[in-house]
Amino acid sequence: MTSATLLDAAMLSGPALFAALVVATFVSEDLTCLGAGLLVAAGRVEWFPAVAACFAGIALGDTGVWLIGCAAGGRGWVKRRLPESRLAAFSHWLGRHGGRTAFASRFLPGTRVPLLLAAGIARRGGVRFLLWAFVAALVWVPLVVLSVAFFGAAVPRWAVLSVAVGAFVAPRTGPRFFTRTGRLKVAAAVAKLWRWEFWPAWAFYLPLVPWYALLSLRYRSFTVWTAANPGIPAGGVVGESKSDILAKLPNEWIIPTLLVPAGEHGARLRLLRESLSERGWGFPLVLKPDAGQRGAGVKRVHDPADVEKYLLANPGPVIAQPFHAGPFEAGVFYARVPGEARGRIFSVTDKVFPAVTGDGRSTLEELIWVHPRYRMQAAVFVSRHPADAGRVLGAGEPFALGLAGNHCQGTLFRDGAHLVTPELEAAFDALAKHFDGFFVGRFDVRYADPAEFRAGRGFAVVELNGATSESTNLYDPAWPLWRAYRTLFAQWALVFRVGAANRARGHTPVRVRELFGLLRAHYRDRRLDPLAD
Template sequence: MSSLQQTVALFLGTFVSEDLTCISAGLLIRGGRLAWPTGVAACVLGIFVSDLGLWLLGRLFGRRVLSWGWVRGRLPERRLKQYSDWFERRGLQLVIAARFLPGTRLPVFVAAGILGRRADRFALWALLAALLWTPALVLLVAALGDLVAGPFQQFFGGGWQAFLAALLVFWVAVRVAPRCVTPVGRAQLAAGAARLWRWEFWPMGVFYLPLAPWVAYLAVRHRGLTTPTAANPGIAPHGGVVGESKFEILSRLPQEWIVPSVLIPSGPAASRAAHLNDVIARRGWTFPLILKPDAGQRGAGLRLARDASAAAAYLESYPHPVVAQSYHPGPFEAGIFYYRFPREPHGRIFSITDKHFPAVVGDGTATIESLIWRHPRLRMQAPTFLARLNGQADRVPDRDERVPLAVAGNHCQGTMFCDGAHLITPALEQAIDAIARRFDGFFFGRFDVRYRDVDEFRMGRGFSIIELNGVTSESTNIYDPSWSLFRAYGVLARQWSILYAIGAQNRRLGHSPSRLGRIIADARAYYRDRRVNLPAD
């Protein structure tokens, strides 16, 4: 490869991964296959141009980029004011620090564009940062290359395997070493390592993958992959797979058992706010209220609106149908998983999930953010909590002050799920069964309920239903931190067996399962048109 080709390859490589490109350049220099001025210059130029690109992104699109998925998690709204203050006082230091600290470059440089930092000044800062960081990294790798690559060369020989192994070692060192110098960085590393064995925080696709053979077996046994969509013929579409209306489902339940709710349809934000205010006046509701998308999933977009202005702002930000509910203070919440076979007169409670809402307790000296990162569980979902704190992350709570971190009772929103088998009683099962049987066409799903008193709840009284989920419901007690992975899979295998059996029985009774193509089309339409990007409270 000619010198020009090497330069172009390294320049373009920085747009994919700056660290890997710089490390590769260092290893090539160490092996005598690249001149060090060429390697350093190509990497500096590529990094400088990509930094300008991030600034330009923020400059051209402004705050709109904060709603983009790959930006939102790295640059929450609360950080903008903080970055604005830092840019005013220590702009150069901030840009240089972002170059050296993993995970901070994108939010800082995009924020610089959003906040209108001058192009010439930012370009100078970015160039200085690149000149400090890039040669140091490239030449350090070149100097230490023999020390790291030597053992791999003895094992693999001098081929590409040794090169890739050394590349991986250096990349891990570059990503890990800077984090070790700060408490937050060390907490991030600890959380990342803990995810390897704390399976309740695994990505859904990874967690469910081992169940695929069992689901395939059930699909063959019950003559169709989509057989479960016939399990709840009373819930449209597809028995509650995706896109079902929360309000329509609640309206099919006995109204004396549900939290008072109303549907706010799509339309101009002002008329929707007026509609909500009219409902509040007619029904005698008071703030706070719960607002959530009518077709949302996993707690996305749920907000606790504390006054009329907050409710109006929510309706302005989310133009699709919204369910407004009178706030039930709890303090307890549970997920009751229920099923009934179509030919049987009564159903059963499969499981109960006892939900524990996250909170930190102040010590009078640490900020809320520090308290979150210190906590061995809360740090696992720290970005979720920090994204919803609205500028409060740097507040120092008083000693023994309890600061709630979530309202939505969803695991992915930070709530801890524990097995609630101790809450199941014949009286509660009888009450849930009586409610479920009044919903024509419902046989399988999870009731999310709130209640004030444990003893009264166990007697089947004093609870209110806030939501009912259909065939894609989980028996969420499996996420109990004390459970083993194999125990969780055992429960899910039984849950899916029941679901397929109910769907097969309903099919024999004349309820046709949905077609796979229709399900895929509806799911694509939902995620394209109505996907919820609002953070939940």
């Protein structure tokens, strides 16, 4: 509530003032409560009507947000983006902890609106969450209004928050930060402010926008980079078939791959079973969507029951590969400007897979939360291993947390410049030239011996990604942020340059409308198993 609004409210009286305070909470609840306290202090209104008006407005606002969630829950676009398993798990959690969460969210700015929306979508616990939000408002509103009324506008907001939390949030009924795990969760959330490798993708990529605009002006096209790889649809933007790409590489350099197309579930199972028998493949296998993104949906399966469960959860095209024991994996970002005789390795990422070791006392979930890195992505690991989360690991017992060599799936990325040799660069240059129409992208490979890998031998390609693949060494936590952005900007300058060179050779970039159509179609239709390895 601004000073002008407060002055206008002060000129009102009775029902008009009550209604003005109710409506003002829709703009800013906190400022309205502060303003109401000043009106009480000035003698313009009695304390009870002021508190009642603020509470009524907040309750109406919370109910409106909750109802929006209820309405959205029945929409098809929400159902497509929220798997049934996750909705059931959240509803169960909300049924158990909705009261404490609703109460705590009142005192934690920025959390209440998304929680109210989620409570509206949930099938269980949503009404309970809303009722406890009302209870929290009954505590919050008198506290703020009367504090200002008695002590004046000089009462700082942090003091009101401190009193509220200390007086009304007890360990048994309060938020989880009163437990050890809860405190570690708070520490992880705060640490993400400066640990940029865990920033949301949209936040990390935001500084790229003006650089992208400058490159578009320089090359006179917003989408010229989509011509970077004429042998891949749209250069490898999104949704390209992994199996089609691997089929264009020499068999001796790739992990054998089987495509299981979409179709009737029984037919897919028969195809996979017969193909395993014909090829002599055994378990474990790695299954993943043929058009996956950022490691989503990658899962190691150990028996036919796992296969059936995975195919049911992923009805789209899926590829199967024998599990490569590694134990090493790297991402090799390669580029060759059309017309130049040789390409080069832009970067190598050395991947370290997440694992914990038991101490004989702690559960798997506790080991994850006490680890200074794994706690940053604890939700990914715990949801991936629900059956083991509460199990106490024996002293010295190792437990692998992830398989997918992707940062957002928990893998640590380190700069692998020490692996680059002339022999390795020559090997990947020769490999890339076997693919007619490929010039820039990232090979994800597995290998057993670092010395042999540096010599350009003994590796197998897991998959090849096109123009929008990342030079993933930029996520090395040892790097300063400026170095990560220098690498990201250099990568995109290179992709634009390759695209422009191919345009000059007669290859046409996709149009802007077509590009956005590809992105929209992919993210609308993608349905992936949330419990990926």
